[in-house]
Amino acid sequence: MIQHEYQAKAVVTGYDKKIILNGIDVTIPSNKISVIIGANACGKSTLLKTFARLMKASSGDIVLDQKKISSIPSKQLAKVLGLLPQTPIVPEGIKVADLVMRGRFPHQTAFKGMTKKDFDAVEEALQIMGITELADRHVDELSGGQRQRVWIAMALAQQTDILLLDEPTTYLDITHQVEILDLLTDLNRKRGTTIVMVLHDINLSARYADYMFALKNGNLVSEGAPEEVITEELIKNVFDLACTVIKDPISGTPFIVPKGRHHVEKAV
Amino acid sequence: MITKEHSFLREGYSKRRRRMVIVTMGLLLLTLILSITMLLYGNTRYSVDTVVHVLLGKDIKGATFAIGSVRLPRMLIGLLVGMAFGMAGNTFQTILRNPLASPDIIGVTSGASVAAVYCILMLKLSGNIVSIVSLVAGIAVAILIYLLSGRGSFSGGRLILVGIGMQAMLSSVISFLLLRANQYDVAGAMRWLSGSLNGAQMKNVPRLVYVVLGIGSILLILTRHLHILELGEEYAIALGLNTNQTRVILIVCSVFLVAFATAVTGPIAFVAFLAGPIAKKLIGAGNPSVIAAALVGASLVLGADLIGQFAFSTRFPVGVITGIVGAPYLIILLISMNKRGVA
Numbered sequence: 001m002i003q004h005e006y007q008a009k010a011v012v013t014g015y016d017k018k019i020i021l022n023g024i025d026v027t028i029p030s031n032k033i034s035v036i037i038g039a040n041a042c043g044k045s046t047l048l049k050t051f052a053r054l055m056k057a058s059s060g061d062i063v064l065d066q067k068k069i070s071s072i073p074s075k076q077l078a079k080v081l082g083l084l085p086q087t088p089i090v091p092e093g094i095k096v097a098d099l100v101m102r103g104r105f106p107h108q109t110a111f112k113g114m115t116k117k118d119f120d121a122v123e124e125a126l127q128i129m130g131i132t133e134l135a136d137r138h139v140d141e142l143s144g145g146q147r148q149r150v151w152i153a154m155a156l157a158q159q160t161d162i163l164l165l166d167e168p169t170t171y172l173d174i175t176h177q178v179e180i181l182d183l184l185t186d187l188n189r190k191r192g193t194t195i196v197m198v199l200h201d202i203n204l205s206a207r208y209a210d211y212m213f214a215l216k217n218g219n220l221v222s223e224g225a226p227e228e229v230i231t232e233e234l235i236k237n238v239f240d241l242a243c244t245v246i247k248d249p250i251s252g253t254p255f256i257v258p259k260g261r262h263h264v265e266k267a268v
Numbered sequence: 269m270i271t272k273e274h275s276f277l278r279e280g281y282s283k284r285r286r287r288m289v290i291v292t293m294g295l296l297l298l299t300l301i302l303s304i305t306m307l308l309y310g311n312t313r314y315s316v317d318t319v320v321h322v323l324l325g326k327d328i329k330g331a332t333f334a335i336g337s338v339r340l341p342r343m344l345i346g347l348l349v350g351m352a353f354g355m356a357g358n359t360f361q362t363i364l365r366n367p368l369a370s371p372d373i374i375g376v377t378s379g380a381s382v383a384a385v386y387c388i389l390m391l392k393l394s395g396n397i398v399s400i401v402s403l404v405a406g407i408a409v410a411i412l413i414y415l416l417s418g419r420g421s422f423s424g425g426r427l428i429l430v431g432i433g434m435q436a437m438l439s440s441v442i443s444f445l446l447l448r449a450n451q452y453d454v455a456g457a458m459r460w461l462s463g464s465l466n467g468a469q470m471k472n473v474p475r476l477v478y479v480v481l482g483i484g485s486i487l488l489i490l491t492r493h494l495h496i497l498e499l500g501e502e503y504a505i506a507l508g509l510n511t512n513q514t515r516v517i518l519i520v521c522s523v524f525l526v527a528f529a530t531a532v533t534g535p536i537a538f539v540a541f542l543a544g545p546i547a548k549k550l551i552g553a554g555n556p557s558v559i560a561a562a563l564v565g566a567s568l569v570l571g572a573d574l575i576g577q578f579a580f581s582t583r584f585p586v587g588v589i590t591g592i593v594g595a596p597y598l599i600i601l602l603i604s605m606n607k608r609g610v611a
Contacts, residue, residue, distance in 0.1 A: 054502050078508025085502035089365065091495070093553030097280055105496050106508040110489050114281065123277050136280050158507065 001192035002161050003030040004080070006051075010060035013043075013050045020046045022218035023060065028162075031192040033185065035205040038215035039239050044198045045086070045166055047215065051196065052083040052164050078106035082160035084151055086167050090139045096150050097135040100125055103157030125156035128190075129183060145176035152183065163187075165197040169204075177201070181208045206230050206253045214238050230254035288555045295550070295563035299347070302570035306343035309578060310334055337470070345468040345532060346569045346586070348476040350539060352529035354565020355480075355487055356522040357540025358547060358557055362494055363518055366428055367601055370541035371406075371526045374431025377535045378438035379409030380527040381461065384534075385442055389449040389457055396475065403527035409434060410523055463536030463587020465573050472532045479528045483521045484562060490518060491556040536587045538594025539568050568593075 006028040013021040020043045028034055028051075036044045049055045051062055053069050062069045069077060082103075090099070103125070104118045126132045129149040134142065139150060148168065155163055168184070169177040185208060187193050199205045205212065206226040214222040214229055216238045222229045231254075235243050241258055248255040307319045314322075314331055322328055322335045357370040371377045383405030387393040393401075413434055417427040442461065446454055459466060487494075496509045497518075504511045526540065546568075547560035572589035 049502075052506055054505050073508075074505070074510060075508035078506065081506075083502070083506035085500065085506065087500070088503045089498070089500035091365075091498040091553065093548070095280075095284075095554055097277060098284070098554035101281075102495060102499065103507070105492065108492065110492065119278055119281075126277070132276075135277055 001031055004161055004194060005030070005063070005065050006162060006194070007063045008047070008051065008057075008060065009063055011047075011050055011057045011062065012059045013046055013055050013057050015055075020218050021050065021057075024215075024218070024220050026213060026220060026223075028194060028196055029211045031188070031194050032210040033188050033195045033208060034197075034211045034213065035209035036196070036198045036213045036215060037200075037202055037205055037238070042215045042238075043218040044215050046218075047213075048083075048164050048166050048196065048198050052081065053077070054083070054085075075106050078158065078160070080160055081162045081164070082155045082158045083164040084155045084166065084168060086170065088151055090147075092140070094139055095135070096131065096137050096139055096142075097122065097126075099139055099150060100135075100154045100157050103154035106158060121159050122157045125153040128156060128187060129153040144171050145173070145179065148172060148176070148180060149183070152180070156187070160193075162194040162196070165195070167198050167200060169199065169201070177204065184208075202230065202235070203248065203255050206255065207248055207251045226253050230256060284552060284555060288551045288560070291551045292560055292563065295547075295560060295567065299563050299566045299570065302567055302574065303343050303347060305574060306346065306570055307335055307339050309574070310339055341470045341473060342465045342468040342573070343570070344470075344473050345476065346465050346573050347566045348473070348480050349465075349529040349533045349536065350543075350566035350569030351480050351484070351562035352476070352525040352565070353536060353539040353569070354543030354547070354561040354563070355484060355558055356525040356529075357542075357565070358544030358561035359487060359494065359518050359522045360540070361544045362557075363497060363515060364427065365498060366425070367541075367545050368428050368605070369431070370544070371522065372535060372538060372540045373435065373598075374413060374428055375434035375438055376406050376409050376413075376431075376523060377526050377530055377540065378435050378442070380406040380523075380530040381535050382438050382441050382445070384531050385445050385457060385461065388460070389445060389453050395471075399475065399528045399531040402531040403524060406523040406527040406530075407520060409438070410519055459585055460534040462585050463534045463590070464585035465533060465569075466585065468533070476528060476532060479524060480562075483524050484558070486521055487518070487558050488556075490514065491558055494518060495554075495556075534587065536569060536572075537591035538598070539565050539590050542568060542590075542594055542597060 008024050008026040011021055011024045012019060024047065026047070036047060038044045046055060050057055053062070064072065064081065100122050101114065101118065104114070104121060107118065126135060129152055131146065131149050131153060134146060134150070139147060142150065152168065169180050172180065181204060184195055188195050209226055212223065212226050212229040213220060214234060221238060222234050230245060232243060232245055235241055235256055243256045243258045245254050245256050308314055308316065312330070312334065314335065318328060318331050319335060322332050357372070360369050360371050361367050380402040383401045384398050387398045387401050413427060413431050417430040446457060449457065493509060493514045496504045496507050497511060497514060501511055543561045543565035544557065547557045547564045551557055551560045568590060569586060572593065573586040576584040576586050576589045
C-alpha cells in the first residue's frame with residue numbers, strides 16, 4: 001500500500017476577486033476515506049477542485065509528496081491523482097466499455113492501442129463496480145445509479161492511489177447512495193485508495209468517513225474523526241441548524257436529528 | 269473467471285474496431301470509385317484504358333488535355349478539399365459537442381471567404397497569398413467568436429449563437445464587396461462563392477496535398493486527446509490533458525484546413541457540416557472518426573460534383589448540390605435539437 005503525503009498549505013483560492021478559500025491548511029490522511037462537509041457556498045467544492053488542480057491557488061500550495069502539484073507534469077500527476085467531477089459529460093452515443101477505457105488516457109501514448117495492462121485495468125474497474133455485463137450498453141440508456149457506477153469505474157481504470165469525488169451521490173436515490181458509498185469503501189479497504197469526497201448528507205458522511213473536514217466561509221472550522229467533528233455546537237456553527245446528536249443505531253457513528261420550528265415534541 | 273470476462277471485453281473492443289476498419293475500407297472504395305468516375309466521364313467518355321495510358325504519361329490526342337488538364341485537377345482538388353472540410357467540420361463538432369458547431373455554420377468559413385473575396389476582387393491576388401490571408405481571417409473570426417461568447421467557454425450554445433450571428437454579418441460583408449467590385453469579376457466571384465470545382469488547376473494541388481496530409485496526421489495523432497476533451501473541461505484536466513493547448517492546436521489545425529480549401533474552391537456548402545455526423549453514424553460513436561470524416565467529405569464533394577455536372581441539362585457548381593442536400597438536414601437537426609431541448 002503506497003502512502004502519499006497530500007496537503008494544502010495556506011491555500012487561498014478565488015475568482016473575480018472574490019475569495020472563496022481563506023488560507024486553508026489541510027492534510028489528507030493517507031489510505032483513508034475523508035469527507036468534506038459544509039453549507040452551500042462554503043468552499044468545499046472549491047477546496048476539492050484546488051486539490052485536483054482544476055483551480056489555481058492564488059497563494060499557498062497544494063503539495064503532493066513534498067512537490068508542488070503545479071510543478072508536476074499534468075499527465076504524470078493523473079497517474080496518482082484522479083477526480084470524478086460533479087457533472088462529467090457523456091459523449092453522445094458512447095458505449096460503457098469505450099468510456100471506461102478513456103480513463104486509461106494518462107497511461108497511454110499517442111501511437112499505441114490498448115495494451116494488455118489497459119484491458120486488465122478496465123476489466124478490473126468494471127468488476128469492482130459490478131457493471132461487467134453493462135460493458136456493451138450505451139451510456140445514454142443507463143439509469144442514474146448505473147451511470148454513476150460507470151463514471152467511478154472510469155476513475156478506477158485510471159488506477160490512481162488518490163481519488164477525489166465531488167458529490168458522487170447527489171442525483172441518486174437513497175438506495176444507490178448507500179450502494180455507491182459501500183463500493184467506495186470496498187475500494188478503500190481492498191486497494192488502500194485514499195478517497196476524498198464532498199458529501200451533502202451529514203449522517204452518511206459520519207458513517208462512511210474515517211476523517212472529516214468541516215468548512216465555513218472558506219475556513220476550516222473542525223477536523224478529525226466523525227465522533228470528534230459532529231457535535232451539536234459544530235452543526236449550529238457550520239450549518240446554523242439546531243439539532244441533537246444521537247448514535248447511529250447501525251454503525252454507532254454520530255447521527256444528527258435536526259430541530260425545526262415545527263413537530264418538536266419535547267425540549268431535548 | 270477474469271480471463272473469460274477479459275476476453276469478452278477484448279472481443280467487444282475488437283468487434284467495434286473491426287466495424288470501423290470495414291466501414292473505412294468501404295468509404296475508401298467509394299471515394300476511389302467516384303474519383304475514377306470523375307476521370308472517365310465528361311464531354312467525351314473515355315475508356316479505362318485510355319485514362320490509364322494518359323495517367324502514365326502517354327500522349328493521346330484530345331484525351332491528354334481533357335483528362336490531364338481538366339478532369340484530373342478537378343478530381344484531385346475535389347478529393348482534397350472534401351477531405352479538408354470533412355476533417356475540419358468533424359473536429360469542430362467534436363470539440364464543441366454540437367453538430368451545429370461546424371465552421372461553415374458558425375462563420376469561420378465565411379471569415380475565410382471574406383478575406384479570399386477581398387484578395388481576389390479588390391487586390392487581384394491569387395495563389396498562396398490568398399490562402400494565407402484566408403487562414404489569418406479564419407483564425408481571427410474564431411478568436412472573435414471565442415471572445416464574444418464569454419471568456420473561458422469555447423463550448424456550449426452561446427458560442428454557436430454568436431457564430432451564427434457572425435456568419436450573417438460576414439455574409440453581408442461579402443455582398444458589400446460584390447457590389448463594390450468590377451462587374452466583370454462578379455460572375456466569377458459568385459461562382460467561386462457558391463463553391464465550384466470549375467476553376468480547378470493543377471498548380472493548386474501540391475499546396476492542398478501538404479495541408480491535408482500534414483494537418484490530417486496531426487489530427488490523427490490527437491484523436492485520443494480529442495476524445496478526452498469531449499468529457500468536459502474538468503474531467504479532461506483530471507486525466508492530465510492540457511485542455512487549453514489541445515483546443516488551440518485542434519482549432520488552428522481545423523481553420524488551416526478550412527482556409528486553404530476555401531481559398532481554392534470557395535466554401536462548398538455544408539460539406540464540413542455533414543461529413544462528421546455521417547462518419548460517426550457509420551463507424552459508431554466512440555471510435556476515432558478523423559479518417560472516416562475525411563473520406564465522407566471527399567465522397568460528398570465528388571459525388572455532388574458528378575451530379576452537378578451530369579444529372580441535369582444545366583451544369584451546376586458542386587456547392588449548389590451539397591447545399592440542396594445539406595439544408596434539409598440542417599432543418600431536421602434544428603427541429604430534433606429543439607425537441608430534446610439542446611442548444
